[in-house]
Amino acid sequence: MSKEPSSSRNQTKNDSLFTDDFQHNSTLIYEAFSYPTNQSLKTRQISALQGTMRGILFFLEGTVEETTIETHVMKPFYELSGKPEDGKVVDMLANSVLLTTAIREIVRLQDAVHDLLNGNCLILLENEKIAISANTASFEKRVVSEPTVENVVRGPKEAFIESMAVNQSLLRRQVKDSRLICENMTVGDVFPNEVSIMYIKGVADEKLIKEVKQKVEGIQTDVIQNLSILEQFIESRTYSLVPSTLMTERPDRATSFLLGGHILLLMENSPYALIVPITFWSLFHTAEDQYLRWTNVNFNRIISILAIFIAIFTPSIYLAVSTFHVEMLPPDLLFAIAATREIVPIPVLWEIILLEFTFEILREAGIRIPSVIGPTIGIVGALILGQAAVQANLVSPIIVIVVAITGLSSFVIQDLSLNFMIRILRFFFIFIANFMGFFGIFLAVACTFAYMASLKSFNVPFFSPLAPYFQPQKGVVFRKPVWKQSLVPFFSNSRYKKKVSNPKVGSRDD
Amino acid sequence: MRVKWLIILLPSFALLSGCWDKIELEERGYAVVLGLDKSEEDHMVDVTFQIENPQVGSTSESVAQSEPPSDILTITATDIISAKELANSIVSREIDLSQLQTIIIGEEFARSDYFNNIIGSSIRDPEIRRKMMLIVSKEKASEFIHTNHSKLETRPHKYYSFMRDRWKDTGYVPLSDLNRYFQRTANALFLVIYASTEKDPETRKSSDSYKAGQVPQEAGDPAQMIGSAVFQNGKMIGTLTGEETRYVLLLRKKSIANHYVDSFKDPIENDRKISVRLLKVKKTSVKVDVEKANPEVRVNVPITVQVLSSPSLHNYANTKERQRMLKEEIHDDLHAKIMKLIKKTQEEFEGEPFVWFQLARREFWTMDAYEDYDWQKKYQNADVQVELEITIESFGSQLKPPHVGSGK
Incomplete structure (x- = not known):
C-alpha cells in the first residue's frame, strides 16, 4: 500500500541498481552518504567460510542497536558452515542464517538508503x-509518561510519546481486534516521513477512509516534520477559526474515537494522535467524560458549556450594557460602576481591550517562560491585573472581575484549537458590541452559528448529529448512563442513501 | 488585496464609530426621583429631578467626600421630556430617566386637569418605565423631595425601593405604578400612595385612621407615607386613610399586601386593645351580578387571624367561648368599617377602588356592551354585601398569659 520512497535531491544516482561489481556497489553507498565526510556511516568488513565469502556491513550510527547486529547478524554470519550453492547465497542468508525479525532483499540504491536511514x-x-x-x-525515545495537557482525575495516566511504534503499541493494547487497520503512507518529497492511518474496518466509513488517504496522498511539499504540520495540510478550511481536526495525547481518548468510527493519524516525532473528522462535540467532550458517573459528568458538561458562553460573551455583554443598555443594570450596581468609572480616563472599550490583552500576554508568557522562573508569573500577573491597575485608576474594578471570569472560563476549554477559537471570537464580539450593542451581538451570534452549522470536517457537518439531526442520539449534550449507550459510528455518509449500514461494534445495549 | 482592505477597515469601523446613542455610563446623570408640580403659567409644569451622585454611598473604591448624595433641580417646561432637555443645560451629565423608579406628584397638580395630559404623554419616551411608582405628596413635590432625606439611606433610590417592600407588609398604602394607572384610571378609582413631609399634629386619633402627616411621630425621617390619594379619570378627587386603604386591599380579589397587623377592642376588657395579624391566605371571592337593575356584588373575604398580644392578659386560647367572642369582635369591627368605606366610595367618590370592574367586565360579551352598561355609574347604586370568614389560627408561641400580679 505504501508509496515507495521518492527521489531525493542530493542523491543523484538514487535509482541506480546494484550490480555484480562489489566495489561499485559500496562506492554507491559511500557516495550516497558522503562518506568519509559524514562520519555517521559505519562499515565493517565481514567474511565467512575461511574468507571465501566476504562482504561489508553498513549501518548508521544512532539508528541501530549494536548488540543486535553483533548477536543476530554478525555472529550467525561468522558461524556459517557449508558453502551455499551459487546464486542462492542471499536466499540462504536471509531465510536460514540471520536472526533478525525482518529481512529484505534490496536491489536498488534508493531502497538501501531508505532502510539504512530507518535503522536497518x-x-x-x-x-x-x-x-x-x-x-x-x-x-532513542523517552519512556511513556503522564499526560501534561489532557489531565484527568480518574482514568488512565499514560500519554503518547514521540515514537510511532510505541504509540501504535499503546493503541493496540486497548483495541485487541484484528479489524484495527494500520496503513502506512509517506509524505514529504525531499525528506519523506511516514504517516500511519489507523481505523477500525467496518466501523469507519469507507468513503471517509478513502478521502483521508487521498488528502494525505495529495500533499505536495518538501517536508512534513510532524503531525501538527500535517494537520495544517489536511484540515478542511485553512482560513477558518473553527478547527476541523483534533489532537489528543491520550491513547484511551484516541481509542474511543477509533471505536466511534473516526480515523486516526500517527507520525513519528509526534506525541499525539490526529483525529479526523470531528464535530463540535468531539472538541467539547473531555477525556474524562466516560469515566465519571452519569451525574458528575453531566454536571461537568453544564459547567463547561456555561464556561464557553462566559468566555465568549462576558466582555461584550458588559460593554453593550454599559454603553447602550444601562437600564438593564440594577441601580446599586450601576452606581457602583459609574462611581469607579468616573475617575478612569479611558472608555470602557479600551479598558476591556487593555485588560484582555494583558491577560493574553500573561497567558502567552506563562507558556514561554522558562519553568525555573515560572512561579513568579502568577504573582506578577495577579498584581498587574488586580489591585495595581485599579488603584492607578487605569481600569475600574468591575473590569477586573469581567476579564478574570472570562479568562478563567477559557481555561475550562481543554482543546487548544477550540480554546483559540473562543478567545479570538471574544475580541470579535467586543468590537461588534462596541459598534452596535446587543443588536450587534445578536447579529454576530446568528452569523457565527450559521457559519459553524455550514462547516464540514471531511464532509461531516460540524454540529452533527444535532444539526442536521440524525441517528439515535448518543447524548452529545448530556451523556446517558453508560449502560444505555451503545457504540454507534458517530457519522456515516451512507446515511444519505439508506439507514446506517455500519455494524455495531461491542454493543452494550441492556 | 480586497480582502486585506476589508480586514483593515472592518475593525476600524467597529472601533471608531458606533450608534449615536452610545454613551458611557458615567457620563449620564441618573434621575431617580421625579417631581411634578403645577406651574404658575398655564400648560406648563414644574419638573423636579433628583439626580443621584454615584460616588456617594455606592462603593468604597471611589468616594467624593464633599459632594452631596444627590442633586435636586426644578425646571419649568411644557412636559417631562422637554424639561429633561432643558436640564441638560444645567447638569454636567446627560440626564437619564432609565433608572427612574419614583414619580412624586404634588397634590395641587394631581387635582388639576392637566395632570393626565402630562403623565399620558410622557410614556412615549422609551426611558419612562411603566414600573415606576407613583406617589402623591400633600405639599408641592419639589418641597417633598427637598425635605425628604432619610437618615438610614443615603442614596434616595435605596430609600424608595426599601419603602416599597415595607408597604407590602403594612398595607397602609396601595402599590401604585404607572402601568396600573393607565389600566385602571378610566374604569374605576385608582389609588396612589399618599405622602407628606408636613406634620399635622392636631388630628391625633386613637385608631389607625391616619393619613400622611397625621401619624404621631417625634424625630426620625421626615416623610410619612400612609393612606392613598383617590384618582378618577386621571384626576385626584380625594384621599383615604391608611386603615381605609387596608380595607380596599382586603376587598380586592387579589392584593399584593397579604398580611398586616391590626388592633381591635378587647372583648372582655373594653378599654384595652388586642393586637392581631390578619392574613389573607386565600383570594377574596367576589361575585358580580349585572343582570339586575342595580348590580349585586357579593364579597367573601377569608381572613386568618394570629393573636400577637393582648395587654389585658386574658387567656383567649383556652376556651372556645372566649375565642368566639374575639372572633365576633373582630368581625363586627371590620364589617362596620368596611361597609362604611363602601358607602363612602359609592356616595363621595362615585366609583370603586376595588378593581371589581374587571369582574363586571367579564359578564359582557363585547367591550361595547360593557361600556354601554357604564359600570362606574351603576356601582353607585350597587347592592354590596360583604361576608368575613374569620378563623383564629394561633395565639402565638406562648399560649397562656404570664402569672404576674392580677393575671386572670
Whole structure:
C-alpha cells in the first residue's frame, strides 16, 4: 500500500541498481552518504567460510542497536558452515542464517538508503547484486509518561510519546481486534516521513477512509516534520477559526474515537494522535467524560458549556450594557460602576481591550517562560491585573472581575484549537458590541452559528448529529448512563442513501 | 488585496464609530426621583429631578467626600421630556430617566386637569418605565423631595425601593405604578400612595385612621407615607386613610399586601386593645351580578387571624367561648368599617377602588356592551354585601398569659 520512497535531491544516482561489481556497489553507498565526510556511516568488513565469502556491513550510527547486529547478524554470519550453492547465497542468508525479525532483499540504491536511514543494517556481498537489509532499528525515545495537557482525575495516566511504534503499541493494547487497520503512507518529497492511518474496518466509513488517504496522498511539499504540520495540510478550511481536526495525547481518548468510527493519524516525532473528522462535540467532550458517573459528568458538561458562553460573551455583554443598555443594570450596581468609572480616563472599550490583552500576554508568557522562573508569573500577573491597575485608576474594578471570569472560563476549554477559537471570537464580539450593542451581538451570534452549522470536517457537518439531526442520539449534550449507550459510528455518509449500514461494534445495549 | 482592505477597515469601523446613542455610563446623570408640580403659567409644569451622585454611598473604591448624595433641580417646561432637555443645560451629565423608579406628584397638580395630559404623554419616551411608582405628596413635590432625606439611606433610590417592600407588609398604602394607572384610571378609582413631609399634629386619633402627616411621630425621617390619594379619570378627587386603604386591599380579589397587623377592642376588657395579624391566605371571592337593575356584588373575604398580644392578659386560647367572642369582635369591627368605606366610595367618590370592574367586565360579551352598561355609574347604586370568614389560627408561641400580679 505504501508509496515507495521518492527521489531525493542530493542523491543523484538514487535509482541506480546494484550490480555484480562489489566495489561499485559500496562506492554507491559511500557516495550516497558522503562518506568519509559524514562520519555517521559505519562499515565493517565481514567474511565467512575461511574468507571465501566476504562482504561489508553498513549501518548508521544512532539508528541501530549494536548488540543486535553483533548477536543476530554478525555472529550467525561468522558461524556459517557449508558453502551455499551459487546464486542462492542471499536466499540462504536471509531465510536460514540471520536472526533478525525482518529481512529484505534490496536491489536498488534508493531502497538501501531508505532502510539504512530507518535503522536497518545493510550487507553487501562480493559478486552479488542483491543486498540484504536486516531490521536492527533502535532510535532513542523517552519512556511513556503522564499526560501534561489532557489531565484527568480518574482514568488512565499514560500519554503518547514521540515514537510511532510505541504509540501504535499503546493503541493496540486497548483495541485487541484484528479489524484495527494500520496503513502506512509517506509524505514529504525531499525528506519523506511516514504517516500511519489507523481505523477500525467496518466501523469507519469507507468513503471517509478513502478521502483521508487521498488528502494525505495529495500533499505536495518538501517536508512534513510532524503531525501538527500535517494537520495544517489536511484540515478542511485553512482560513477558518473553527478547527476541523483534533489532537489528543491520550491513547484511551484516541481509542474511543477509533471505536466511534473516526480515523486516526500517527507520525513519528509526534506525541499525539490526529483525529479526523470531528464535530463540535468531539472538541467539547473531555477525556474524562466516560469515566465519571452519569451525574458528575453531566454536571461537568453544564459547567463547561456555561464556561464557553462566559468566555465568549462576558466582555461584550458588559460593554453593550454599559454603553447602550444601562437600564438593564440594577441601580446599586450601576452606581457602583459609574462611581469607579468616573475617575478612569479611558472608555470602557479600551479598558476591556487593555485588560484582555494583558491577560493574553500573561497567558502567552506563562507558556514561554522558562519553568525555573515560572512561579513568579502568577504573582506578577495577579498584581498587574488586580489591585495595581485599579488603584492607578487605569481600569475600574468591575473590569477586573469581567476579564478574570472570562479568562478563567477559557481555561475550562481543554482543546487548544477550540480554546483559540473562543478567545479570538471574544475580541470579535467586543468590537461588534462596541459598534452596535446587543443588536450587534445578536447579529454576530446568528452569523457565527450559521457559519459553524455550514462547516464540514471531511464532509461531516460540524454540529452533527444535532444539526442536521440524525441517528439515535448518543447524548452529545448530556451523556446517558453508560449502560444505555451503545457504540454507534458517530457519522456515516451512507446515511444519505439508506439507514446506517455500519455494524455495531461491542454493543452494550441492556 | 480586497480582502486585506476589508480586514483593515472592518475593525476600524467597529472601533471608531458606533450608534449615536452610545454613551458611557458615567457620563449620564441618573434621575431617580421625579417631581411634578403645577406651574404658575398655564400648560406648563414644574419638573423636579433628583439626580443621584454615584460616588456617594455606592462603593468604597471611589468616594467624593464633599459632594452631596444627590442633586435636586426644578425646571419649568411644557412636559417631562422637554424639561429633561432643558436640564441638560444645567447638569454636567446627560440626564437619564432609565433608572427612574419614583414619580412624586404634588397634590395641587394631581387635582388639576392637566395632570393626565402630562403623565399620558410622557410614556412615549422609551426611558419612562411603566414600573415606576407613583406617589402623591400633600405639599408641592419639589418641597417633598427637598425635605425628604432619610437618615438610614443615603442614596434616595435605596430609600424608595426599601419603602416599597415595607408597604407590602403594612398595607397602609396601595402599590401604585404607572402601568396600573393607565389600566385602571378610566374604569374605576385608582389609588396612589399618599405622602407628606408636613406634620399635622392636631388630628391625633386613637385608631389607625391616619393619613400622611397625621401619624404621631417625634424625630426620625421626615416623610410619612400612609393612606392613598383617590384618582378618577386621571384626576385626584380625594384621599383615604391608611386603615381605609387596608380595607380596599382586603376587598380586592387579589392584593399584593397579604398580611398586616391590626388592633381591635378587647372583648372582655373594653378599654384595652388586642393586637392581631390578619392574613389573607386565600383570594377574596367576589361575585358580580349585572343582570339586575342595580348590580349585586357579593364579597367573601377569608381572613386568618394570629393573636400577637393582648395587654389585658386574658387567656383567649383556652376556651372556645372566649375565642368566639374575639372572633365576633373582630368581625363586627371590620364589617362596620368596611361597609362604611363602601358607602363612602359609592356616595363621595362615585366609583370603586376595588378593581371589581374587571369582574363586571367579564359578564359582557363585547367591550361595547360593557361600556354601554357604564359600570362606574351603576356601582353607585350597587347592592354590596360583604361576608368575613374569620378563623383564629394561633395565639402565638406562648399560649397562656404570664402569672404576674392580677393575671386572670
